[in-house]
Amino acid sequence: MIIAIDGPAASGKGTLARRVADAMNYAYLDTGLLYRATGAKVLAQKADPADEAIAVKVAENLKADDLSGDALRSEKVGTAASKVAAIPMVRAALLDFQRRLATTPPDGKRGAVLDGRDIGTVVCPEAPIKFYLTASVEERANRRFKQLQEKNPAAIYERVLKELEERDARDSARDVAPLKMAEDAIHIDTDRLNANAVYDAVMAHIHTHMSADD
Ligand code: CDP
Ligand code: CDP
Numbered sequence: 111m112i113i114a115i116d117g118p119a120a121s122g123k124g125t126l127a128r129r130v131a132d133a134m135n136y137a138y139l140d141t142g143l144l145y146r147a148t149g150a151k152v153l154a155q156k157a158d159p160a161d162e163a164i165a166v167k168v169a170e171n172l173k174a175d176d177l178s179g180d181a182l183r184s185e186k187v188g189t190a191a192s193k194v195a196a197i198p199m200v201r202a203a204l205l206d207f208q209r210r211l212a213t214t215p216p217d218g219k220r221g222a223v224l225d226g227r228d229i230g231t232v233v234c235p236e237a238p239i240k241f242y243l244t245a246s247v248e249e250r251a252n253r254r255f256k257q258l259q260e261k262n263p264a265a266i267y268e269r270v271l272k273e274l275e276e277r278d279a280r281d282s283a284r285d286v287a288p289l290k291m292a293e294d295a296i297h298i299d300t301d302r303l304n305a306n307a308v309y310d311a312v313m314a315h316i317h318t319h320m321s322a323d324d
Contacts, residue, residue, distance in 0.1 A: 111136070111220060111221030111222075111238065111239075112212050112213075112221060112222055112223075112224065112234045112236070112237040112238070112239075113127075113130060113134075113136070113221065113222070113223045113224075113237065113239045113240075113241075113316070114224055114225075114229035114230040114233075114234050114237040114239070114240040114241070114292070114295070115127045115130075115223065115224070115225040115226075115229065115240075115241045115243065116225070116226060116227055116228065116229050116230050116231075116240070116241070116242050116243070116289070116291070116292070116295070117227075117241075117242055117243035117244055117289075118227075118244065118247075118250065118274075118277075118278050118281070118289060119188065119250060119254065119274050119277050119278065119281075120245075120250035120251070120253045120254040120257075120274065121243040121244055121245050121250060121300060122243055122245070122253070122300050122305060122308055123225040123226075123243055124140055124142075124225055125305050126225075126241075126243070126305065126308055126309055126312060127140070127223045127224070127225040128140075129305075129309050130223050130309070130312060130313070130316070131222075131223040133313065134220075134221060134223070134316075135219060135220070136215065136219050136220065136221040136222050136223050137211060137215035137216055137217070137219045137221070137222040137223070138222070138223050138224075139208065139211050139212070139222065139223075139224045139225075140225055140226075141204075141208055141224055141225065141226035141227075141229065141233070142191065142225070142226055142227075143177045143182060144169075144172065144177070144204045144207065144208070145191040145192070145194060145195045145200075145204070146182040146183075146187050146188065146190075146191040147172055147176040147177050147182060148165060148168050148169045148172060148191070148194045148200060148204070149187055149188075149189075149190030149191035149192075149193065149194045150176075150181060150182055150187045150190065150191075151168045151172075151176065152164055152165050152168055152190060152194060153186070153187070153190050155168075159189075159190040159191075159193035159194050160193050160194075160196075160197075162197050162199065162200075165193075165194040165197050165200050166197065166199045166200055166203060168194075169194070169199075169200045169203040169204055170203045172203075172204070180261065183257075183258075183261075184258075185254070185258065185269075185270060185273045185274075188273065188277060189273060189276070189277060192277045192280045192281055193280070195227075195281070195284070196280060196284040196285075196286070198285070198286045201286055201287055205232075205233065208224065208226075208229075208233045208234075209233060209234070211224070212224055212233065212234050212237075227281055227287065227288075227289045228287035228288075228289070230242070230291075230292030230294075230295050231287065231290065231292045232287045235292070238319065239296075239315070239316060239319050240292050240294060240295035240296065241295060241296050241297075241298060241312055241315075242291040242292070242295040242296070242297045242298070243298050243300055243308070244297065244298070244299050244300065244301075245299065245300045245301045246301055247271065247274055247275055247278065248271065249300075249301050250274055251267065251270045251271035251274050252267070254270050254274065255267045255270045255271075258270065296315055298311060298312070
């Protein structure tokens with residue numbers, strides 16, 4: 111069983127996906143981390159994230175250890191991630207790992223929850239349950255600003271808003287696997303919903319789907 115959760119930056123994918131995976135005892139993969147880790151390593155080499163040769167080499171050699179650390183959560187790394195993510199060969203290099211986890215989840219888990227931009231459209235188009243979360247860019251900037259402010263009191267809302275707008279535009283406009291809703295996804299506009307309300311709505315859909323299968 112695969113559950114796909116897509117949507118733009120700070121729409122609440124990770125918060126939701128982690129909770130759904132816990133409740134169902136499924137594996138969880140935050141696919142954004144693969145692009146963030148690639149972007150962070152290219153930046154660490156003082157290279158340009160849009161440099162195809164360097165970004166592809168980094169993506170091909172990514173290790174599990176590269177996927178952790180608070181530094182990956184910064185908006186600087188988010189921007190670098192969205193630049194490497196526009197390179198078709200970077201996406202190709204990261205695809206297998208995502209598909210393998212989705213189709214053969216570890217530790218005897220019976221399913222997997224993946225969140226990202228193209229899970230329902232490209233990584234797991236066969237997923238039987240897909241969600242697409244949205245919220246206005248102002249609401250999402252507010253959420254991301256609050257998260258960043260906890261670690262860095264000097265965070266600036268206007269800057270977070272501008273970075274999210276640029277990232278939305280880059281993620282939606284790219285040629286390969288752009289951010290877009292799969293035709294068979296359930297759309298949830300989270301603008302006026304808190305994380306608990308989104309979780310309840312999603313679990314209700316999952317239960318309906320599961321009981322229809324019985
Ligand atoms: O993974 P993604 O970037 O889509 O978002 P996130 O990091 O899971 O969520 C961003 C922030 O929004 C977190 O602090 C959540 O607690 C908060 N939030 C949410 O996840 N869902 C809502 N409906 C409202 C707020
Ligand atoms: O947490 P947030 O939604 O801000 O970003 P993320 O999910 O960590 O993704 C960072 C960047 O990686 C995105 O802006 C996308 O450009 C890219 N990404 C992607 O292209 N495809 C995915 N499946 C996941 C992330």
